[in-house]
Amino acid sequence: xSNLEFIxxxxxxxxxxxxxxxxxxxxxxxxxxxxxxxxxxxxxxxxLGAYFAYQISxxxxxxxxxxxAPLLVxxxxxxxxxxxxxxxxxxxxxxxxxFTFGLAFFMEEIVHLIWGRNSVDxxxxxxxxxxxFTLFSTDFPIYKGFMMGISVAMLVALYVMxxxxxVGLIIxxxxxxxxxxxxxxxxxxxxxxxxxxGGSALAGLAGVIGGNAFVTEPGMAAAVGSIVFVVVVVGGxxxxxxxxxxxxxxxxxxxxxxxMTVSLSDIFALVGISLDKxxxxxxxxxxxxxxxxxxxxxxxxxxxxxxxxxGARES
Amino acid sequence: MKKxxxxxxxxxxxxxxxxxxxxxxxxxxxxxxxxFFANVGSGGLKGMNExxxxxxxxxxxxxxxxxxxxxxxxxxxxxxxxxxLKAATDQGIRFITQGNxxxxxxxxxDAVNKWNARNPDKTVLFFNYAAVDPDxxxxxxxxxxxxxxxxxxxxxxxxxxYMTDDKKIKKVFIIGQDYAHGHQVAKATKAMLAKKRPDIKxxxxxxxxxxxxxxxxxxxxxxxxxxxxxxxxxxxxxxxxLLVKAAKDAGLKAKFYTYYAGGLGTPQAMGAAxxxxxxxxxxWHMNVPTKNTEKFALDFNKKYPGVYFYYYRVNNMVEMIAKxxxxxxxxxxxxxxxxxxxxxFPNETGEVWMRKSxxxxxxxxxxxxxxxxxxxxxxxxxxxxxxGWKTVASITQRDSQLPTTCIMERx
Numbered sequence: 001x002s003n004l005e006f007i008x009x010x011x012x013x014x015x016x017x018x019x020x021x022x023x024x025x026x027x028x029x030x031x032x033x034x035x036x037x038x039x040x041x042x043x044x045x046x047x048l049g050a051y052f053a054y055q056i057s058x059x060x061x062x063x064x065x066x067x068x069a070p071l072l073v074x075x076x077x078x079x080x081x082x083x084x085x086x087x088x089x090x091x092x093x094x095x096x097x098x099f100t101f102g103l104a105f106f107m108e109e110i111v112h113l114i115w116g117r118n119s120v121d122x123x124x125x126x127x128x129x130x131x132x133f134t135l136f137s138t139d140f141p142i143y144k145g146f147m148m149g150i151s152v153a154m155l156v157a158l159y160v161m162x163x164x165x166x167v168g169l170i171i172x173x174x175x176x177x178x179x180x181x182x183x184x185x186x187x188x189x190x191x192x193x194x195x196x197x198g199g200s201a202l203a204g205l206a207g208v209i210g211g212n213a214f215v216t217e218p219g220m221a222a223a224v225g226s227i228v229f230v231v232v233v234v235g236g237x238x239x240x241x242x243x244x245x246x247x248x249x250x251x252x253x254x255x256x257x258x259x260m261t262v263s264l265s266d267i268f269a270l271v272g273i274s275l276d277k278x279x280x281x282x283x284x285x286x287x288x289x290x291x292x293x294x295x296x297x298x299x300x301x302x303x304x305x306x307x308x309x310x311g312a313r314e315s
Numbered sequence: 316m317k318k319x320x321x322x323x324x325x326x327x328x329x330x331x332x333x334x335x336x337x338x339x340x341x342x343x344x345x346x347x348x349x350x351f352f353a354n355v356g357s358g359g360l361k362g363m364n365e366x367x368x369x370x371x372x373x374x375x376x377x378x379x380x381x382x383x384x385x386x387x388x389x390x391x392x393x394x395x396x397x398x399x400l401k402a403a404t405d406q407g408i409r410f411i412t413q414g415n416x417x418x419x420x421x422x423x424x425d426a427v428n429k430w431n432a433r434n435p436d437k438t439v440l441f442f443n444y445a446a447v448d449p450d451x452x453x454x455x456x457x458x459x460x461x462x463x464x465x466x467x468x469x470x471x472x473x474x475x476x477y478m479t480d481d482k483k484i485k486k487v488f489i490i491g492q493d494y495a496h497g498h499q500v501a502k503a504t505k506a507m508l509a510k511k512r513p514d515i516k517x518x519x520x521x522x523x524x525x526x527x528x529x530x531x532x533x534x535x536x537x538x539x540x541x542x543x544x545x546x547x548x549x550x551x552x553x554x555x556x557l558l559v560k561a562a563k564d565a566g567l568k569a570k571f572y573t574y575y576a577g578g579l580g581t582p583q584a585m586g587a588a589x590x591x592x593x594x595x596x597x598x599w600h601m602n603v604p605t606k607n608t609e610k611f612a613l614d615f616n617k618k619y620p621g622v623y624f625y626y627y628r629v630n631n632m633v634e635m636i637a638k639x640x641x642x643x644x645x646x647x648x649x650x651x652x653x654x655x656x657x658x659x660f661p662n663e664t665g666e667v668w669m670r671k672s673x674x675x676x677x678x679x680x681x682x683x684x685x686x687x688x689x690x691x692x693x694x695x696x697x698x699x700x701x702x703g704w705k706t707v708a709s710i711t712q713r714d715s716q717l718p719t720t721c722i723m724e725r726x
Binding site for chain 1: 351521523527532534539557564566621
């Protein structure tokens with residue numbers, strides 16, 4: 001395997017992972033920029049999407065689930081906003097935050113009750129199981145291509161909707177000047193409900209295609225919950241473009257760091273300093289550090305550029 | 316209202332009486348019943364209770380009492396295991412069993428040692444069916460701990476012996492979960508291969524966080540880039556299934572030497588892609604000719620659709636515990652431990668010997684390769700995949716033994 005092949009394959013893996021992250025975080029950042037609500041239950045909608053798709057796939061197959069599951073999740077999201085979040089909104093941001101926090105636990109327990117604590121056997125459909133193309137000697141699975149396609153399509157659709165349609169314009173206006181939009185006769189609370197529902201549906205869609213690529217189990221929300229916040233913070237709270245850049249960046253950081261076996265002591269050895277007698281921490285390789293790098297990046301961003309890469313406001 | 320309350324008390328006391336009438340020997344099963352490894356934990360519990368029912372209770376039980384395993388969810392964490400141990404002792408349970416994770420096993424051994432020192436009249440005994448860190452029967456060995464699975468070093472000794480004869484192996488990549496077990500596998504692989512096949516190059520040695528990685532594609536890309544023809548891994552549960560799945564997706568051609576590819580969803584994840592490429596070392600598999608166990612496994616698979624019988628050593632363990640209790644004519648942990656020590660238990664693959672010096676079970680082992688089921692040598696497929704395990708090497712009980720450094724404190 002040549003270096004070029006390795007770099008290309010790793011890049012592909014990074015972009016695939018990044019695109020999935022983007023699908024997850026786009027809804028979160030949309031909701032935040034609209035409503036100023038940091039939705040802790042966002043990853044739970046991702047989990048719901050996966051479980052709904054699993055359930056539907058056992059009845060009528062994968063394809064109907066791809067459409068129906070995100071819609072269901074979106075409907076649930078809209079209901080949560082209408083009857084839960086809106087009530088909590090009156091008591092300020094802390095109440096909202098606590099509400100979504102509690103909601104995440106609630107949804108996990110609901111999943112336990114309905115589907116049990118085990119992982120469920122949610123599989124990739126046969127027609128998507130195979131090799132899409134072979135890069136030098138590495139196969140690239142169809143399903144990964146499918147995931148990329150869905151995320152890119154979603155990105156384009158979202159962009160067109162926000163910038164080229166009337167609804168999008170109103171959403172954008174409500175983003176910065178909700179009072180003015182309301183004075184012009186638009187129903188802002190309903191827009192909020194739609195945005196929350198839409199954001200949840202996007203997370204649900206990510207769940208539908210992420211659930212069978214990985215594992216569908218009750219812990220899946222907690223597993224992605226923190227990384228999604230990293231994306232939103234690094235990209236800049238409320239910036240869709242920032243979330244996109246941050247997702248791809250994080251995806252590539254994760255995959256490339258796994259690829260590197262250099263350790264701190266190797267780096268020092270280059271300049272002739274031997275760290276062999278220092279604590280074993282200096283011999284940790286970058287591969288082992290890979291899981292903490294995103295969080296390190298988040299902390300660094302918060303220190304040096306609190307509004308994120310492309311954030312619109314300081315918060 | 317009063318009447319209803321009275322009835323309730325009556326019903327409650329009836330339940331109490333009923334439960335005391337059917338005296339039971341309970342063993343607390345402290346393993347993950349929720350989370351990423353829940354499939355492993357809950358499958359194990361079903362196997363234990365099935366073994367208790369079929370192999371012990373239907374054959375007269377333990378001095379007329381029933382044997383039962385009770386689940387305690389440790390969520391895979393050492394701290395949580397200690398809380399569950401407390402919960403078990405609070406319920407008066409005197410026996411515990413655990414297997415998933417040597418970290419949790421090590422914590423439990425420490426806790427049981429301390430508990431027994433403080434409560435000599437309420438001692439607790441620990442049966443370990445799968446935690447394979449060699450340390451647990453060497454440096455950390457305890458009178459109150461018995462291991463029924465071959466430890467990691469014994470397994471690696473057998474695997475590397477087998478690898479020695481395969482001259483096609485040139486480059487080996489080691490990948491494992493970042494905790495005691497993964498570290499031990501990597502250490503043993505490197506040390507043993509350096510001795511037996513110094514010409515083999517270790518081209519990679521990686522640890523990944525346990526139960527956290529969802530996409531192994533980057534690791535597989537790295538294995539591929541290293542040019543490895545062989546991968547050695549001690550991974551289990553979803554960490555193995557996802558690794559094999561990613562290797563299959565990327566078209567990795569290397570052979571996999573594993574401990575745990577034989578069950579818990581991994582065969583399903585491999586499917587046809589594992590044929591002739593994935594090997595495992597176990598104390599048994601479906602195609603080792605063992606009439607009774609074969610039937611037991613088939614019945615089990617039919618009774619619990621979607622779960623597949625995997626732990627032959629659990630059957631051994633359950634029968635050995637029952638035998639020890641019946642011989643000692645006691646369910647006191649100390650008496651049971653003394654009866655279990657040095658026990659030679661004839662089973663369908665030969666004999667399990669519980670070595671007295673370190674409480675490590677010795678048993679025949681098998682290396683097998685994933686092969687298309689043909690109804691003859693590969694009579695049974697694994698997890699409905701159409702592929703099953705074919706024995707390529709058998710290791711006798713004597714050959715599997717390794718010396719121990721255990722200096723046991725005996726009560």
